[in-house]
Amino acid sequence: MEQQIPSFLLRNDLSVLLDLLVADGYQLHGPQVRDGAITYASISSLSDLPVGYQDQQKPGHYQLAEDHNKRFFHWANGPQALKPLLYPAREVLWQAKRNASGSIQFIVPVQSFEKIAVIGVKACDIAALKLQDQHFLQGEYVDPGYQARREGLLLVAVNCSYAASTCFCVSTGDGPSVESGFDIALTELDEGFLVAAGSEKGERFLTRLPLQNATAQQLDAATQQHETVAAMQTRRLEPIAVGQLNDAREHPQWQDIAERCLACGNCTMVCPTCFCHHQNDELVMKGDESQHIREWDSCFGESHGQLAGFQVRDTIKARYQQWMIHKLDSWQEQYGRSGCTGCGRCMSWCPAEIDFVAEANIIGGADE
Amino acid sequence: MDRKVTLAVHKFSSCDGCQLALLNMGTTLVELAERVEVKHFAEAGVLEEDAQVDVALVEGSVVTAADEQRIQRVRNNSKYLITMGACATSGGIQALKNLAEDPESWTAQIYPQPEFIDSLERSSAIKAYVEVDFELWGCPINSQQITAVVTQLLSGVVPWDDREKLCIECKRRGHVCTLITQDAPCMGPVTRNGCGALCPAFGRACYGCYGDASLPNHSGLAVRFNGLGLLPKQVEQRFTLIHPDPDARLPIGNSDKQRHREGQADE
Amino acid sequence: MNKFAQSNFQVPLSATVEAFIQESPSIFTLRLQLCDSTARDEYSFMPGQFNMLYLYGIGEVPISIVSDPVDSTLIDHTIRVVGRVTEGLAKLKVGDEVGIRGPFGRGWPLALARDKDLLIVTGGLGCAPVVAAINFALNRRAHYENIHIVQGVKHSDDLIWREQYDRWNQMNGVEVLLAADAAGPAWPFHTGQITELLDQVTLSDDSCLVLICGPEGMMKAAAEKLIDDGISPFSIYVSLERNMQCAVGHCGHCQMGPDFLCKDGPVFVYPDVRHRLMQEGI
Amino acid sequence: MSKRKITIDVPSLARVEGEGALHLKIEQGALQYLQFKIYEPPRFFEKFLEGRHYTEVPDVVARICGICPVAYQVSAVNALESLFEVELTPWIKQMRRLLYCGEWIQSHSLHVHLLALPDYFAEDSVLGLAAKYPEEVKRGFAIQEAGNRLIKFLGGRSVHPVGLQVGGFHKAPSREAAAELLEYIELVLPDAVAMAEWVAAVPLPDDQQDFNAVALTCEDYPFEAGRLKSDSGLDLAENQYEDHFKEQQSPHSTALWSLLEGDDYLVGPLARLNLNVESLPPFLSELLAKLGNPFPSCNMFHSMLARAVEVCFALYQSAEILKQYQMPDSPSVPVNVKPGIGCGWSEAPRGLLWHRYEVDKNGTILAAKIVPPTSQNQARIEKDLTQSLQKFGFDRPDQELRLHSEKVIRNYDPCISCATHFLSLTTERSS
Ligand SMILES: Cc1cc2nc3c(=O)[nH]c(=O)nc-3n(C[C@H](O)[C@H](O)[C@H](O)COP(=O)(O)OP(=O)(O)OC[C@H]3O[C@@H](n4cnc5c(N)ncnc54)[C@H](O)[C@@H]3O)c2cc1C
Numbered sequence A: 001m002e003q004q005i006p007s008f009l010l011r012n013d014l015s016v017l018l019d020l021l022v023a024d025g026y027q028l029h030g031p032q033v034r035d036g037a038i039t040y041a042s043i044s045s046l047s048d049l050p051v052g053y054q055d056q057q058k059p060g061h062y063q064l065a066e067d068h069n070k071r072f073f074h075w076a077n078g079p080q081a082l083k084p085l086l087y088p089a090r091e092v093l094w095q096a097k098r099n100a101s102g103s104i105q106f107i108v109p110v111q112s113f114e115k116i117a118v119i120g121v122k123a124c125d126i127a128a129l130k131l132q133d134q135h136f137l138q139g140e141y142v143d144p145g146y147q148a149r150r151e152g153l154l155l156v157a158v159n160c161s162y163a164a165s166t167c168f169c170v171s172t173g174d175g176p177s178v179e180s181g182f183d184i185a186l187t188e189l190d191e192g193f194l195v196a197a198g199s200e201k202g203e204r205f206l207t208r209l210p211l212q213n214a215t216a217q218q219l220d221a222a223t224q225q226h227e228t229v230a231a232m233q234t235r236r237l238e239p240i241a242v243g244q245l246n247d248a249r250e251h252p253q254w255q256d257i258a259e260r261c262l263a264c265g266n267c268t269m270v271c272p273t274c275f276c277h278h279q280n281d282e283l284v285m286k287g288d289e290s291q292h293i294r295e296w297d298s299c300f301g302e303s304h305g306q307l308a309g310f311q312v313r314d315t316i317k318a319r320y321q322q323w324m325i326h327k328l329d330s331w332q333e334q335y336g337r338s339g340c341t342g343c344g345r346c347m348s349w350c351p352a353e354i355d356f357v358a359e360a361n362i363i364g365g366a367d368e
Numbered sequence B: 001m002d003r004k005v006t007l008a009v010h011k012f013s014s015c016d017g018c019q020l021a022l023l024n025m026g027t028t029l030v031e032l033a034e035r036v037e038v039k040h041f042a043e044a045g046v047l048e049e050d051a052q053v054d055v056a057l058v059e060g061s062v063v064t065a066a067d068e069q070r071i072q073r074v075r076n077n078s079k080y081l082i083t084m085g086a087c088a089t090s091g092g093i094q095a096l097k098n099l100a101e102d103p104e105s106w107t108a109q110i111y112p113q114p115e116f117i118d119s120l121e122r123s124s125a126i127k128a129y130v131e132v133d134f135e136l137w138g139c140p141i142n143s144q145q146i147t148a149v150v151t152q153l154l155s156g157v158v159p160w161d162d163r164e165k166l167c168i169e170c171k172r173r174g175h176v177c178t179l180i181t182q183d184a185p186c187m188g189p190v191t192r193n194g195c196g197a198l199c200p201a202f203g204r205a206c207y208g209c210y211g212d213a214s215l216p217n218h219s220g221l222a223v224r225f226n227g228l229g230l231l232p233k234q235v236e237q238r239f240t241l242i243h244p245d246p247d248a249r250l251p252i253g254n255s256d257k258q259r260h261r262e263g264q265a266d267e
Numbered sequence C: 001m002n003k004f005a006q007s008n009f010q011v012p013l014s015a016t017v018e019a020f021i022q023e024s025p026s027i028f029t030l031r032l033q034l035c036d037s038t039a040r041d042e043y044s045f046m047p048g049q050f051n052m053l054y055l056y057g058i059g060e061v062p063i064s065i066v067s068d069p070v071d072s073t074l075i076d077h078t079i080r081v082v083g084r085v086t087e088g089l090a091k092l093k094v095g096d097e098v099g100i101r102g103p104f105g106r107g108w109p110l111a112l113a114r115d116k117d118l119l120i121v122t123g124g125l126g127c128a129p130v131v132a133a134i135n136f137a138l139n140r141r142a143h144y145e146n147i148h149i150v151q152g153v154k155h156s157d158d159l160i161w162r163e164q165y166d167r168w169n170q171m172n173g174v175e176v177l178l179a180a181d182a183a184g185p186a187w188p189f190h191t192g193q194i195t196e197l198l199d200q201v202t203l204s205d206d207s208c209l210v211l212i213c214g215p216e217g218m219m220k221a222a223a224e225k226l227i228d229d230g231i232s233p234f235s236i237y238v239s240l241e242r243n244m245q246c247a248v249g250h251c252g253h254c255q256m257g258p259d260f261l262c263k264d265g266p267v268f269v270y271p272d273v274r275h276r277l278m279q280e281g282i
Numbered sequence D: 001m002s003k004r005k006i007t008i009d010v011p012s013l014a015r016v017e018g019e020g021a022l023h024l025k026i027e028q029g030a031l032q033y034l035q036f037k038i039y040e041p042p043r044f045f046e047k048f049l050e051g052r053h054y055t056e057v058p059d060v061v062a063r064i065c066g067i068c069p070v071a072y073q074v075s076a077v078n079a080l081e082s083l084f085e086v087e088l089t090p091w092i093k094q095m096r097r098l099l100y101c102g103e104w105i106q107s108h109s110l111h112v113h114l115l116a117l118p119d120y121f122a123e124d125s126v127l128g129l130a131a132k133y134p135e136e137v138k139r140g141f142a143i144q145e146a147g148n149r150l151i152k153f154l155g156g157r158s159v160h161p162v163g164l165q166v167g168g169f170h171k172a173p174s175r176e177a178a179a180e181l182l183e184y185i186e187l188v189l190p191d192a193v194a195m196a197e198w199v200a201a202v203p204l205p206d207d208q209q210d211f212n213a214v215a216l217t218c219e220d221y222p223f224e225a226g227r228l229k230s231d232s233g234l235d236l237a238e239n240q241y242e243d244h245f246k247e248q249q250s251p252h253s254t255a256l257w258s259l260l261e262g263d264d265y266l267v268g269p270l271a272r273l274n275l276n277v278e279s280l281p282p283f284l285s286e287l288l289a290k291l292g293n294p295f296p297s298c299n300m301f302h303s304m305l306a307r308a309v310e311v312c313f314a315l316y317q318s319a320e321i322l323k324q325y326q327m328p329d330s331p332s333v334p335v336n337v338k339p340g341i342g343c344g345w346s347e348a349p350r351g352l353l354w355h356r357y358e359v360d361k362n363g364t365i366l367a368a369k370i371v372p373p374t375s376q377n378q379a380r381i382e383k384d385l386t387q388s389l390q391k392f393g394f395d396r397p398d399q400e401l402r403l404h405s406e407k408v409i410r411n412y413d414p415c416i417s418c419a420t421h422f423l424s425l426t427t428e429r430s431s
């Protein structure tokens, strides 16, 4: 759809948008402060949003600080993107029931998929969502659960006005402002929001908002803000050519990382594009019913490379290589671009304080 | 072969907490008794200590000379022996005395007449004495672990041994990391999953009650703990609370060869 | 792609064990029939494709289909007991039920072998995917020129289907060569590496198709040897193995470099995977 | 009277927590020798605590006993909080009580259904009982589950829960979780009353004993706090305990016993109910009246009914607390470490549990002492057995004597694992 000139919405009128979404049958999801981090969960009003909070991040650290700026979205990100919403960490794919005569029946549990509107989605996470769409929806096989949830999703994106020290979306080309893939995009200014629609669905809501024409000053401020945030990002992931990391498997830095890496899988769990999962059965004691469960898994885990009597990757080094080479290198062959959208989560949530970007730059040869 | 699979529950030195995974099962316990014949389970009132059974569940560690002999009998009487919990699997919290410089003196400090006390110098895991077919880690184990192990054995299959890291489960459940946000010395990165990441759910650091996960990088985590301001002795104490016995630890880079053992309860 | 697999790919269908054939102490064949008659009629597969077999309450494992696609109502799987699920499958009896999802993956490109020599190289203990290809080719004998079957085993005692090899060997234009790395005294065949056997095979360089299945090291050695002997790498196909959970390229476990073995393979033309075989950690 | 000479040896007691044994020797119809043995080996918990930080104490002491970990945790934090002069918020106090309710419900219903009741229906175990009384046993499991859920609510799991800390709790559960739990508690409260009625209808031996009941008392029924009272007129605070109660290793039984001024005494549900029967809420007083209120009672066999009544009370109490549940500003209060000695106690399901810790200025534990209920009842159990068996008659067949002894012992619900951080076996062992 055509790019249109944004309009302006007063700060407190954001609640009108929320009301409209609710009236349209959407459940609201949005950022909020929980247990010392900004997490997405259901919200009921603007007061649930993390006003006046800001995240301070560096490898292995995430702290919320009170911010004098009373904006709703003046922060970078929290431990999870949209992934848990569309691709739950644990779900029952089907149940098997066995009757006394031994015959097995397979039952897919009936689920109702709610329509969900997410408020405050960041550019890096939209980029990640596109990659997950590609993986679960655009290949030969379409994941039915993902598809059903995805169809009911409405995205209200926010252009970042702040970047944490771990952010590097500029260098991956995914942020700090959104370009496509959203229904509504907001640019938060002190007194309100510039609002733009990114889809017809989004447009339908805009027509019902008390919008004003954006002033030239406001448009300037938005441009200025974009540039300031981009400039805030000192971290850069240098470009990696296809095959470049895979060819560097002998680089001594891998072993250096392996001494520090705990192979705990946290990076893969917070990564918004990681898709690995395993499937397990859970029998009830009576034995007449079993749940077939699908759960997030990680290439740092044991079952990922396990074959009968043979472990494909039995060292931390080999597992770290799988993670980084897949994400930054072979991903490009699989999906036409790297699997990294610059959100920085794998660094902040790494208990060993490993700096993924710095390590990739070293192995990729950028730092030499 | 329509004979019911037989089961015995034996107790060695322990707090009884793991047996509660059975006794707290409620109606599932009755369902269990419908599928297997419980031959010995003193706490539940079934007594036939020397019965031959297909499956023996063993709680507790070996700490007396009499225990040493009894565990041999248990092994000889059972086809498939499963340890329940930290005590049986690694020696448990009471193996803290294995780290003591002079454990003998402890008896004297507590008992006016230490000569009456029969206690070996070490608290040992069951596997230090007899071959163990399957281990249930955790202090305590939970009812789901029992259900999983029993139903898989009844299906004629070796139980699945999940040695994944706690962090993975913690993230699946959407808990906010205590190490990253609170600088809490969380053991999750080296601890095996099984509890469902309980401590982080309560906003506190894991203290490692499920023991080592596969590929544990202890020294790597210790570096982080040092960085949080813990002194070397405190780091050591953190790593040696529930599974103190060094023999029970998994080495870094353990490549999981030979994870499956021969033999199991025949249907 | 198979219509049936697309619509039901996450959920198995129940199937009955029609026959249980013990091939050796640790190898058995399950002959399965889908319970639902519509599904049975719609089901079709190609040699080299695999099913996810579900053992009730325990889990699924990828297993190749070895029977001939001409009759897709009876689906044979030859399975070696190596771990939990396969051990459980080995305890099934005729009349028991299992779950089937499939067929998945890309099989052997047998259409390319038409009017050519076919060389089938297999190592390890009875490699099921190539048995499917052998049966397929023998049942359509006129479509191919000479058929060479080269089988290597670690120890002579590991060889199964000896009578079958004898029977094949007696067929017109079929040559069977066997080798064992180590052999007992009564072993009438070659003792040594499978690559040594390949010297005994005469192929027409530009009109042959080679199918290889076995341990990665053996596949690499055999393929490189054939290339040295002048066979085009593009005529060589290999079947690979990794952990598989979903079988449709979603779960990520079967990645080998950029490939998802379940959907991009398990059969690959050799140059596509040449540099990855035996690469550590990949 | 028969002239036979018998030795009864019950090498392994069924349906008690932990492993214990009983030896008795009767000659010419007279008891020569009676020994209630606990052969659980020592686990040295007090020593493990030395040199550890006080914040680790709750996780360590919980592991003394898997059946009453909450009691250990609460007594420990009580001791440390009293030393550090921590002022708890009303929310924390309420939640401590709620957590404790969970443990009583869990432990008592386990005792009633799995350990005690099979005796009165000539069954060896709950499995047999379940076949005869499926609905009643199912009801019992549902009540037990209420206890488990209460502990899980505040501690994640019912054995060695992880929610408690010195100074409060690690996290406050959500209001939704509280509402869901309340619904379940209210559902099973009537079940518990029915269970109490069922238990009251069981014909029990009348076995009057002369004992000195010792228990905490407070305005409400005592769980997590109170002053110590006794039939003999004691009225003590935590730090006065050691002035009156002494542990000794008795040469004939080779085990440490706790004695009150040199004599045996009773702790546990019967002692507690006897001393606190006045503070029960009206609905329970009415229920008791309907059942012909025997309390205060000197019949040890009323212990099972006392447990049933306490289950009802704990469920009622939990419901009251949960109805008021609010999210606190903070689930804990700051703790300022002070060196010194702190004592604390609480009413474990099996009775009084006393702790004492000596702490240095960094919060490191220098010394610890723990006196669990089972060691306090140990002397009482032997005395009871002696009297009760005398009355029962030594001329009964062995099997009957054995069963009766077990019943007597089970009245105390001895938790042997608890006892064994200081109790042990003689070197000679019978089998
Ligand atoms: C395309 C393809 C075709 C194949 N065809 C055949 C064939 O025709 N015949 C044949 O014999 N073999 C075949 N195999 C090999 C066969 O799939 C393996 O031998 C089989 O998966 C081993 O399973 P197991 O449970 O018996 O072994 P295990 O060693 O017990 O398990 C194998 C793997 O499954 C994982 N796993 C087990 N249980 C769980 C669980 N509950 N949750 C998560 N992970 C779990 C383990 O981590 C391990 O990695 C084929 C493999 C592939 C990839």
Ligand code: SF4
Pocket (backbone or CB within 6 Å): A268, A271, A273, A274, A275, A276, A297, A298, A299, A300, A322, A323, A324, A326, A327, C252, C255
């Ligand atoms: S292989 Fe590793 S990096 Fe790639 S998607 Fe899976 S978990 Fe993520």
Ligand code: SF4
Pocket (backbone or CB within 6 Å): B014, B015, B016, B017, B018, B019, B059, B060, B084, B085, B086, B087, B088, B092, B093, B138, B139, B140, B141, D063, D066, D159, D160
């Ligand atoms: S492992 Fe822990 S819970 Fe289990 S018996 Fe031992 S101390 Fe108790």
Ligand code: SF4
Pocket (backbone or CB within 6 Å): B166, B191, B192, B195, B196, B197, B198, B199, B200, B205, B206, B207, B208, B209, B210, B211, D162
């Ligand atoms: S989080 Fe750690 S310490 Fe806590 S229950 Fe789980 S394994 Fe035990």
